[in-house]
Amino acid sequence: xxVPAPARPAPAHGGRTVLLGTVSSDAHTWNLVYLxxxxxxxxxxxxxxxxxxxxxxxVAECHRHHPDLVVVSSVNGHGCTDGKRLATALRxxxxxxxxxxVIGGKLGVDGQLTGMQxxxxxxxxxxxxxDDGADRDRFLEYLGRLELVAAGGPx
Amino acid sequence: xxxxxxxGPFAAAVAAARARGELVxxxxxxxxxxxxxxxxxxxxxxxxxxxxGTVTLDSYTRVGDQAAxxxxxxxxxxxxxxxxxxxxxxxxxxxxxxxxxxxVPVQVxxxxxxxxxxxxxxxxxxxxxxEGGPVSYCLPYSRVPLRDAVDSWARCCAAYTRLRDIGVExxxxxxxxxxxxxxxxxxxxxxxAVLEGMFFRQHGLRSVSLSxxxxxxxxxxEEALAALRRLTDELLPxxxxxxxxxxxxxxxxxTTQGALRLLGAAARLAVRGGAARLxxxxxxxxxxxxxxxxxxxxLEHAARVAAAERPAATAxxxxxxxxxxxxxxxxxxxxxxxxxxxxxxxxxxxxLDIPYCLHPDNAGQAxxxxxxxxxxxxxxxxxxxxxxxxxxxxxxxxxxxxxxLTALSHVANRYDSMxxxxxxxxxxxxxxxxxxxxxxxxxxxxx
Numbered sequence: 241x242x243v244p245a246p247a248r249p250a251p252a253h254g255g256r257t258v259l260l261g262t263v264s265s266d267a268h269t270w271n272l273v274y275l276x277x278x279x280x281x282x283x284x285x286x287x288x289x290x291x292x293x294x295x296x297x298x299v300a301e302c303h304r305h306h307p308d309l310v311v312v313s314s315v316n317g318h319g320c321t322d323g324k325r326l327a328t329a330l331r332x333x334x335x336x337x338x339x340x341x342v343i344g345g346k347l348g349v350d351g352q353l354t355g356m357q358x359x360x361x362x363x364x365x366x367x368x369x370x371d372d373g374a375d376r377d378r379f380l381e382y383l384g385r386l387e388l389v390a391a392g393g394p395x
Numbered sequence: 396x397x398x399x400x401x402x403g404p405f406a407a408a409v410a411a412a413r414a415r416g417e418l419v420x421x422x423x424x425x426x427x428x429x430x431x432x433x434x435x436x437x438x439x440x441x442x443x444x445x446x447x448g449t450v451t452l453d454s455y456t457r458v459g460d461q462a463a464x465x466x467x468x469x470x471x472x473x474x475x476x477x478x479x480x481x482x483x484x485x486x487x488x489x490x491x492x493x494x495x496x497x498x499v500p501v502q503v504x505x506x507x508x509x510x511x512x513x514x515x516x517x518x519x520x521x522x523x524x525x526e527g528g529p530v531s532y533c534l535p536y537s538r539v540p541l542r543d544a545v546d547s548w549a550r551c552c553a554a555y556t557r558l559r560d561i562g563v564e565x566x567x568x569x570x571x572x573x574x575x576x577x578x579x580x581x582x583x584x585x586x587x588a589v590l591e592g593m594f595f596r597q598h599g600l601r602s603v604s605l606s607x608x609x610x611x612x613x614x615x616x617e618e619a620l621a622a623l624r625r626l627t628d629e630l631l632p633x634x635x636x637x638x639x640x641x642x643x644x645x646x647x648x649x650t651t652q653g654a655l656r657l658l659g660a661a662a663r664l665a666v667r668g669g670a671a672r673l674x675x676x677x678x679x680x681x682x683x684x685x686x687x688x689x690x691x692x693x694l695e696h697a698a699r700v701a702a703a704e705r706p707a708a709t710a711x712x713x714x715x716x717x718x719x720x721x722x723x724x725x726x727x728x729x730x731x732x733x734x735x736x737x738x739x740x741x742x743x744x745x746x747l748d749i750p751y752c753l754h755p756d757n758a759g760q761a762x763x764x765x766x767x768x769x770x771x772x773x774x775x776x777x778x779x780x781x782x783x784x785x786x787x788x789x790x791x792x793x794x795x796x797x798x799x800l801t802a803l804s805h806v807a808n809r810y811d812s813m814x815x816x817x818x819x820x821x822x823x824x825x826x827x828x829x830x831x832x833x834x835x836x837x838x839x840x841x842x
Contacts, residue, residue, distance in 0.1 A: 265454040265463070267506060267536035269753050270575065270645075270803060277796035290753035292458055292538050316454050317475045317684065321467070346683075348473075 255282070256308035256386075259301055261289030263314045263322035271313045271345060278376065279311070282383060295329040302336055309386060312343040319347035320357050327365035340386060344370030344379065400635040403564040404500040405524035406602045408447060409637050409671050417445045418665055418701040419672040422690040423504065425451030427467065427474030429486045433493035435687045440497035442691045444698030447524075447672070448494035448501040452476045457507045458537070475684060479503065479516045487520045500524065502568070508537035509547040514554050523558060526568035526606075528591035530738055530747075534754040535575045541742055541756040545594075545735040552598030564602050567595050568639055572606035572623070576644030577803055578763040579750050580771045581610060581619035582719035582781065587747070589626045589720070590727055592636070594734040602635040604672065609643045609661045611806055612770045614711045620668030621710060622717035626724065637671035640664060642697075646807045647680040653811035654678035655696060660810075662700040667707040673697055681807070719781050723747065726780050745778035762794060765802050769809075 258279050260272060269291050276286045287305050289298070302310065310330065312323055323343045330336045343366050347353050353361075353371045361369045368382055402410060412419045422439055426432045436448040453476030455464040464478040479487055494501050502524040505513050510527060517525055533544035558565040571587035588605040595603050607623055610616055620638060627636050642661040648654045658675055665673040677693040679685040685693070726746045731737040741747040745758035752759065760777025773783045774794075792798065 265458055265460065267454065267457070269535070270577065270751070272753060273751050274796055274799055274803075277794065277799055281796055288753060290538055290755075291536060317473075318454055321472055322463075 255284040257305055258284045258286050258309045258311055259289065259298075259305055259307035260286055260311045260313070261293040261298060261301075262291060262312065263316075263319055263326055264292055264294050265318045265322055266314045266316040267291050268315045271315055275311060275313055278380075279383075282380065284309075284383075295326050298326060299329055299333055299336070302330065302333070302339070307339060309383075310339055310341040312341065313345045314343070315346040317346060317348060319343065319345050320353060320361065323347065323366075324360060324364040327361070331365035340367040341365060342368040342370065342382070347371055400601050400633070401564040402602055402635055403523035403558070403566050404495075405447060405502055406564065406566040406604075406635055406637075408500050409604075410635070412445045413637065413671040418662065418670070418698065419447055420444050420662075420694045420697045420701070421447045421502070421672060421674050422449050422685075422694060423451050423674060423676070424449050424685075424687070424690050425453060425474075425476030425504075427453060427476070427478060429477075429482060429490050431687075432477045433490045435690070436490065436493035436499075436501060437497070438687045438691050439694065440494040440499035442694045442698075444694045446499060446694055448491075448499055449674075450477050450479065450490070450501055450503045450522075452503065452505040452507075452513065453478050454506070456480050456513065457505055459507070459509060459512060461512070479520070480512045484516075484519050487516070491520065491522065502526065502566075506532055506536055506570075508533040508539040508544040510551050511547060511554075514551040518554065518557060521558070521561065521563065523563045524566040524568070525555075526570055526604075528569045528571050528587075529594060529735060530587055530742075531570035531574060531591060534742070534749055534752050534757050535573075538754065541739055541754075545739055548594070549598050549735055552595055552600055556599040564635075565600065566602040566604065566635075567600050568604040569595065569606055572639075573608040573641055573644050574749050575751060576608060577610075577646070578765070578771065580763050580773055581607075581615060581622075582716050582723060583747070583749070583779075584608065585619055585623045585626065585716065585720040586723035586727075588623060589630055589724055590734060590738060592627065592631050592634075593728075594738070596631060596634060597734050600634075603631070604637045604639045606639045606641060607668075607670070608641040609657075609664060610771055611765055612768075613660060613664055615714070615716070615770045616664050617668045617707060617711045618714060618716050620664070620670060622720055624669055625717060626720060630724070638669060639672040639674065640668070640670040641674045642676040643806055646803050647676060648678075648807045648810040649681045650811045651678040653807070653813065654680060656813055657806065657810045658693060658697055659700040662697040663704045666701050666704040669706060673701070722780050746780060748777040748779050764794070765805050769805075 276288045279286045409419050424435050439446050439448045453474040456478045464481050467474050491501050503522050529545040529548035555565045569588045569591035571591040572584045592603045592605050675693045675697045677685040677689040679689045727737040727741040730740040748758040748761040750761045750763040762774040764774040766772050776783050
């Protein structure tokens with residue numbers, strides 16, 4: 241029996257390629273530095289796009305790196321507004337229809353998002369939303385579930 | 396500081412307060428709506444403190460996305476600052492008058508790496524004070540190539556001097572003393588602030604302020620302010636200059652008492668270290684954008700604490716911040732007679748390297764950490780001409796996500812967990828009195 245080699249060998253520990261960035265108006269990066277360390281410690285390969293990522297660049301980097309997961313982190317209060325636009329741009333590309341995209345941070349200017357805002361983020365294309373107050377364990381637990389799905393697939 | 400240098404309203408107000416021995420306190424404050432912005436400025440002007448007003452711009456304006464700012468205003472979506480480029484000039488003049496009618500000048504704070512449109516708006520509306528810098532608003536907070544930011548800031552500085560055509564001397568503050576706000580040893584903060592001041596002078600400014608952001612250790616911060624004052628006097632002697640201290644720019648305490656203690660520590664540091672101006676933070680900082688009332692309360696709290704403190708009578712021990720900052724500055728000046736070219740080359744070669752900065756034009760080899768004694772030190776200095784002193788601080792462990800969180804929360808945790816007895820008698824608890832009626836000015840804007 242022959243098993244075809246995977247197109248891109250996964251890193252050790254079943255790690256995946258994660259594209260990490262923020263919305264176009266957000267200049268904060270400590271959240272990105274932290275998430276890179278956290279994801280790398282969980283065995284993933286991280287491409288960190290840094291501050292103020294324009295939507296076109298996010299789409300282009302997705303095409304370049306074929307990430308298994310896209311993580312959007314924003315803390316400037318425009319994350320809800322800009323994040324919807326970003327997800328719409330990413331999902332508009334047929335090649336990115338299925339990639340999991342998650343968003344987290346301080347997403348609104350008035351503290352916690354409303355239920356309607358969270359729904360709008362899901363409707364724009366996010367697979368998961370981690371609003372202010374969501375902790376590391378919930379995020380890691382989500383990553384773990386993602387791993388199970390990825391590892392349990394056919395082939 | 397030369398007496399012959401003319402000052403605009405902002406610099407004159409700071410100099411007058413300094414001559415009286417009073418600390419100027421200033422908020423970070425920006426609202427998308429002109430009526431709210433004007434009400435904020437009026438409240439700051441009428442606070443029981445020596446204040447200057449602030450108009451903080453929104454982050455769409457910062458990145459030059461005017462279309463998004465227009466869309467947000469049309470949709471009624473909240474903005475995190477005042478979009479000065481898209482509001483009509485008359486509206487902005489009306490906003491500024493909220494402070495100016497009380498004799499209180501206003502500074503525009505923005506955070507833009509390519510601020511041409513913002514400076515054009517400042518010239519249209521006659522705003523005589525703003526801030527930023529070609530390094531401090533490029534590498535930590537944008538993805539604009541450093542070369543483009545340097546060129547843009549050179550053009551903006553030259554354009555800003557045209558305020559003299561209407562008889563107003565412009566004032567520019569370097570944001571270099573902040574960089575990423577955390578985990579950067581003071582010598583680099585001091586060096587970048589001074590280098591940006593020299594860049595401003597090269598491009599025509601005669602009235603500048605140099606910044607330093609409160610870090611993890613009061614003694615180390617006091618030494619850093621002394622080094623900044625000395626280097627300013629040595630390298631920018633012919634300009635009108637003052638120092639501005641930023642209350643802690645990193646992860647902020649979550650409790651009201653912790654936040655007020657940290658603000659109080661900043662106010663005392665400003666007075667002891669000879670800063671003329673302090674930018675405050677509020678107890679709301681860790682949770683959301685503060686209200687007008689919260690800003691006024693923070694200004695008054697800082698002013699009360701500052702009034703009870705005296706400038707340091709004796710210098711804190713010299714641990715080498717001045718010498719290290721001077722070495723970094725000289726390493727840049729050796730690369731070119733043009734400060735902007737020197738800065739570009741220095742970053743390209745890693746002679747300057749901002750710890751944890753993700754920008755592609757930053758070498759990214761340097762790492763700062765907090766020693767067991769609570770001071771900032773270099774864990775790695777990359778190719779910068781500084782010595783990493785292992786004997787003094789021991790070898791730090793490689794940074795992990797947990798370690799980073801601990802370091803970033805070090806100050807917040809310390810101030811949140813401080814026992815109540817640590818509160819000095821000069822720091823009364825914040826009063827929560829409602830804003831007086833005369834401060835709640837509401838008037839529609841004619842557009």
